[in-house]
Amino acid sequence: GAVVSQHPSRVICKSGTSVKIECRSLDFQATTMFWYRQFPKKSLMLMATSNEGSKATYEQGVEKDKFLINHASLTLSTLTVTSAHPEDSSFYICSANRQLEQFFGPGTRLTVL
Amino acid sequence: GQQLNQSPQSMFIQEGEDVSMNCTSSSIFNTWLWYKQEPGEGPVLLIALYKAGELTSNGRLTAQFGITRKDSFLNISASIPSDVGIYFCAGQLLSSNTGKLIFGQGTTLQVKP
Numbered sequence: 001g002a003v004v005s006q007h008p009s010r011v012i013c014k015s016g017t018s019v020k021i022e023c024r025s026l027d028f029q030a031t032t033m034f035w036y037r038q039f040p041k042k043s044l045m046l047m048a049t050s051n052e053g054s055k056a057t058y059e060q061g062v063e064k065d066k067f068l069i070n071h072a073s074l075t076l077s078t079l080t081v082t083s084a085h086p087e088d089s090s091f092y093i094c095s096a097n098r099q100l101e102q103f104f105g106p107g108t109r110l111t112v113l
Numbered sequence: 114g115q116q117l118n119q120s121p122q123s124m125f126i127q128e129g130e131d132v133s134m135n136c137t138s139s140s141i142f143n144t145w146l147w148y149k150q151e152p153g154e155g156p157v158l159l160i161a162l163y164k165a166g167e168l169t170s171n172g173r174l175t176a177q178f179g180i181t182r183k184d185s186f187l188n189i190s191a192s193i194p195s196d197v198g199i200y201f202c203a204g205q206l207l208s209s210n211t212g213k214l215i216f217g218q219g220t221t222l223q224v225k226p
Contacts, residue, residue, distance in 0.1 A: 006155075032212050043201065043216045044156070057211070093155045097212045100144055100163060102203070104155035 003027055004096050006105035013084055014113055020080045021108045023094030029074035030096035035067070038091045038107075050077040084112045119202050119217025126192055127225050134220040135186040136202035144205040145178050145185040146214065151198045159200075160187070182207065192224050 003026040013019050023033055031052045036044040048069050049057040056069035068080040077096075081088055089112045095104040119136045126132060136145075144163055148156035160171050162178035162185060169176055175188045185204070189196055202217040 004155075034213070041221075043218050046213065049211055049213060091153075095155075100205075101158060101161050102146065102212065102214055103158060104148070107153070107155045109153070 004094065004103050004105040006094055006108050008108060009106060010109040010111070012111045012113065015085050016083055018080055018082045019084055019110060020078055021092055021094075021110075023077045023079070023096070023105055025075045025096045025098075025103075028096075028098045030077075030098065031074060033071060033077040033094055033096045034102070035069060035077070035079050036093045036095065038093060040091075044093060047079075052077075081110065084110070086112045088112050117202060117204060117215055117217040119220055121220055122218065123221040123223070125223045125225065128192060128194060130192055132189040132192055132196070132222060133186060134200060134202075135184060136204070136217045137184040138204065138215075139183065141182040141207045142204035143182070143207045145176070146203045146205075147174075147176050147185070147187045148201045148203060149198045150201065150219075156201060189222075192222075194224050194226050197222055197224050 005024045007022045033050040035047045037047050038044050046059050047062045050069045050071040052071045058064045071077040091107050093107045095102045117136045117138050146161050147159045149159055150156040160169050160176040165182050166180045167178040173190045199219045199221050201219050203214040
């Protein structure tokens, strides 16, 4: 199957700092990638759709100035959590579409102290 | 927003038993996907369904795309301990052209050896 990677796999940061998470499609090009957030024992919540070469589309209730998304190439999308606070601590997962199937990265565990 | 109702929420079964879970919606989907997620990892695609009535197998897993396009089920036969995890259904709405998926709430499966 297709491979999607994320980096870092886990990050601990101080409140007020910014954290960048990378999502890469390793063996295919993805014009569209998606960013999800998942709380413990809950389903995936879509945050935004990342479009290569254009602005991301954010879901209702997601602050675009706080969660900055950049999709500068066909294999890389980044999510930057700006001025992180403890309530931003979560599991962030990206995915990419290859044809009709959506493949997920391994996730990034963010802990904000 | 759009929702998928996934049931059961959790199952605790004996090794060797068969398992069945399903997802229903009031909306029509053009794609159904079933994923498995293990702790601390991203979801892994198990089966993808594209046509109403389609029945697809992947080893001990069998899934079907409901004829009404509003439901899907996943069966696991002869369960083994490594089947433990959270299973999610996900669908792409017929009306969607973005590739966005809508996720069910998940079914947590525990298998007793």
